[in-house]
Amino acid sequence: MTDSHDLADGATAAPRDPDMPEDALGLGLSEIPETAAEPKSALASDGAYRVLARKYRPQTFSELIGQDAMVQTLGNAIKRDRLAHAFLMTGVRGVGKTSTARLIAKALNCIGEDGQGGPTISPCGKCEPCEAIAEGRHIDVIEMDAASNTGVDDVREIIEAVRYAAVSARYKIYIIDEVHMLTKNAFNALLKTLEEPPAHVKFLFATTEVNKVPITVLSRCQRFDLKRITVELLTEHFAQIADKEGIKAETEALTLVAQAAEGSVRDGLSILDQAIAHADLDGDGTVTAQQVRDMLGLADRGAVRRLFGLLLAGDAQAVIAEARAQYRLGVEPLAMIGGLLSEVHHLTLSKIGSPSDAALDEATRQQIDEYADKLSFPALHRLWQLLLKGHEEVARAAIPLAASDMALLRVVHGASMPDPGELAKLLQNSGGALSQPPSGPATAAGNSEQALAETPAPPSSQSPQFPADFPSLIEALGQQNYVSLESTLRDVMRLVEYAPPRLVYQLSGPVSPHFLNDLREALFKMSGVKWDLEEKTDADAAPSLLEVEQAEADANKKAIMESPLVKAAFAAFPDAELLDSNEIEDKRSATA
Incomplete structure (x- = not known):
């Protein structure tokens, strides 16, 4: 039985500096001592290059991260x-x-x-x-x-x-x-x-x-x-190493490397080594975020996003053409479907308000936010299920390319089908019978981005209609069966500005974590346009409708208590109480 690491890098075991062990693998350091690494060179004593993952192996517990x-x-x-x-x-x-x-x-x-x-x-x-x-x-x-x-x-x-x-x-x-x-x-x-x-x-x-x-x-x-290392900790660690190596690196580039490492210090150092080599080819030696995206293939997301846009548009021929073009470039059908699943995942996280992925550039983030505003949660869940089913079929198919074509066509023609709730409304509105939809290229599956989002937009020749005032908006939400939103706006929303499609407000109490997304989606469905919702905590705001009602009730009660007749009654009966109708019903229920 021998030590498998003694001669891992050559036939001879040359003497090594004890502060710079040859058999270094990829674990990180919280603070990299000067004795653990040469500041600007990764060359070993024999002149051979040592990768960062071996060069910066920790030598004490304090260097573990x-x-x-x-x-x-x-x-x-x-x-x-x-x-x-x-x-x-x-x-x-x-x-x-x-x-x-x-x-x-x-x-x-x-x-x-x-x-x-x-x-x-x-x-x-x-x-x-x-x-x-x-x-x-x-x-x-x-x-x-x-x-x-x-x-x-x-x-x-x-x-x-x-x-x-x-x-x-x-x-x-x-x-x-x-x-x-x-x-x-x-x-x-x-x-x-x-x-x-x-x-x-x-x-x-x-x-x-x-x-x-x-x-x-x-x-x-x-x-x-042992836990995965967080992206923040890895980014800080890689910045220290880049400084020791005398390498200039953008913080965003190091964040991308840390994300690609998936919690592994060794993987991250290997990627950083590659990124440094990639940057050197460009002349200035700076590791930039765009170079890292290109190196890691993150730029290929643009092709996936283009295919996703064609799916939303419902253009079946264009979808197949784009899929074949990616296949000719070497993209495997399974990877293509996996990329589309990742896209739906990003959109769903964006819709619930999760922080943006740092691996995405600003233009991509804006496009994702735009799609997230247009697509409803039912549509996103249906897309996920259809693509997930397609992924399973492509994985076990004898002809993966043909299976991916069929899966993509199923998404084009199936994603726009109404969900059970929408179907029930259609049946109710049509008296239990649905008319046959017209055929033709434009309506073969209702496969437009608007249909997929399940959000009807007003005719282009008409201006959107908005409720006249804030109380009318709350009433309209109730009429559209948004009972929870109606209650929240009535009870805790204080109006700062109502200028449709802009609504500025304050909150006087707690709301659901998904309140803002739910309200934005409901207003979009009601009016056909995207609303600008903004919370201003430092502006003057009108009281909520509930606060107005409570103030009016308190004023009425005070006026009644000031009445000479009521004062005389309380003088005769000191233990009496003044109750409104709701309080009377509550007491009756409690004693029943």
Whole structure:
């Protein structure tokens, strides 16, 4: 059994700087020390280029990013001398599982620069054990790749070796990467040793698929679930690295790299390496957002969005022509349908008010917002279901291109069909019978963007009709069965300005999270135009209709109480109450 990382990059193992380990993979640092990387060069001592993912591997727990809970737990365990005999690190690729295992090995075997230290969460990095572990040459820290050593015989070597004390370290440590690749028999053979290992032995396991590890093994380990790194943290980390490398990079470009990394520091550093190389080809060396979009293929979203627009327009021939054009450029049918699904997802998130995707440019965001205003939630959900069904069919089809054509045509002809609620209204309005729609290219499926959005627009020869005033608007909402919106506007909306299609307001109380989107959609359906809705908290506003009614009721009650007859009645009956009709009914119901 050998250390698979010792000679990973060449036939010889040249001496390495302990502060710059050769076997660096892609985990990030919160603060990159000067000793961990050359500021403006990624060249190794032998002149070979070292990728960022290896160059900026953390050497202490303080350099890990995004795993604070795990570091705190380990630190407390070391301080209290409550160290488990087996640890299991799990998480997605590139978040630091193997790096954490090596750092634990350092922490447990560090002896300090004076040679008198004990286990610590902050290994010195200068003593002989720290340097040897960093360089992958410590005789008592054995790394095993379970993907290559899966059988009982490989595990038997460990079982035989654990009986012997460590040669020079405090603990003999076995790091088994991708431990889920061990066979069932190998796991069973390891169980007894894993449950009661000698005091000088520690097991450190790493896996991306913890569900494949037997529960009998999991129950014998202290488990740490390493989290995906957030986009914000990755962006900050990549900015530090770009500064160390002497590379100029736009913040938006680094954000795009962080989003493409999907929480993996290693993936992100690999993409950043590629982006730097891409920028160098343009001459000035600056990593720009547009270059990153082009490099990652984000510009291809424009073709997907063009196809989506043709679907909304209901032009069947143009849809098929565009799909064939993308196929000739190398876009697989399954990827094309997947892109359309992603587009519907972006539109739906935009419609509920979620923040815009930073990977999109400003023009694209505006187009998405425009589509989101035009398409109703039922239409978006129907598009999603139709495309999702098409995705499943294309994935298992013998002829994917033909299956994608049929799926796209089904979207063109099926997305504009009325939902059950709309169909019920049509049946009710027609007395239970629906007339046959006229045929022809323009109306074959009602496949216009207007029909798909299910939002009737007024005739172009007529001006839109708006309610005369704000109370009339509230009444119109009630007549259109927008009962919840009618109640909200009546109770908590204070009017600042009513100039249709503009409405400026304040809110005197809480509203539904989807209130603004629901109101905008309702007003669009009623008038056929998009309304400008704005909340101004610092402007003078009229009281809400409910507040007006309450003020009038209080004034009336006060006038009644000032009446000489009422005053005389209360003088004769001090315990009497003045109740309105609603309060009387409530008391009757309570005593019934």
